[in-house]
């Protein structure tokens with residue numbers, strides 16, 4: 001039996017633009033992705049006999065079968081590499097909120113791929129691992145790579161770039177969840193009034209200019225929220241700004257809202273205050 005435990009970091013979208021609907025039903029995207037320190041912990045054990053087993057201690061609400069992206073990742077690895085690993089047991093300790101726009105499930109899947117790669121096929125190119133991730137979900141290749149990148153296509157075409165300079169990040173997950181396919185459906189037919197300046201963000205990041213980068217945060221999915229959802233996202237964005245954030249946005253297909261702070265102390269203090277009206281509030285830093 002072999003075992004490896006890895007951190008599975010969440011991601012935020014500094015920008016998210018939807019360029020159009022593709023013939024295959026997916027949407028053409030352009031997104032600035034950033035890994036953050038909020039993470040799940042994933043333990044992968046091989047040689048345990050049987051097939052693939054997933055455990056999510058303390059979280060009976062989460063699926064443990066083929067609907068779980070971590071399960072899918074182990075199956076995709078076995079198929080691509082031709083190695084069933086003598087049975088795989090995966091234990092996911094969740095901290096990242098689910099249905100939140102933070103790629104929690106994709107992060108777990110990517111951790112499974114990275115662990116199986118290290119344990120069973122270290123000679124396989126890292127890029128091949130990202131391709132295996134593509135079959136599991138659109139955000140998985142980025143989660144395999146981590147750090148900061150521009151993601152295009154379905155989300156699988158990655159260009160590593162300079163990420164956020166050191167800063168504090170406060171993440172607030174409203175009480176409701178949003179379904180990614182549903183949000184994508186809602187965007188069909190919307191012509192977005194405000195689009196991200198992705199090139200401007202790239203320049204700000206390359207210059208290590210946090211204030212300028214914070215001014216470029218933008219997510220077109222915010223235009224597809226219902227009035228109630230939009231009101232809660234707007235409330236949290238306003239609250240973050242009033243507590244000293246340099247900029248705010250919703251991440252991914254939401255509903256998590258984040259704010260960037262110049263100093264960790266201010267961010268930690270803001271998180272403490274926001275927890276009162278939004279219990280799933282977290283402090284994080286960029287990775």
Ligand code: C5P
Nearest residue numbers: 025026027137138139154155180181184
């Ligand atoms: O790739 P993934 O399984 O994570 O995507 C979930 C759903 O989100 C897809 O079934 C599709 O409805 C939508 N999606 C999309 N365009 C993308 C990524 C996801 O329409 N680029």
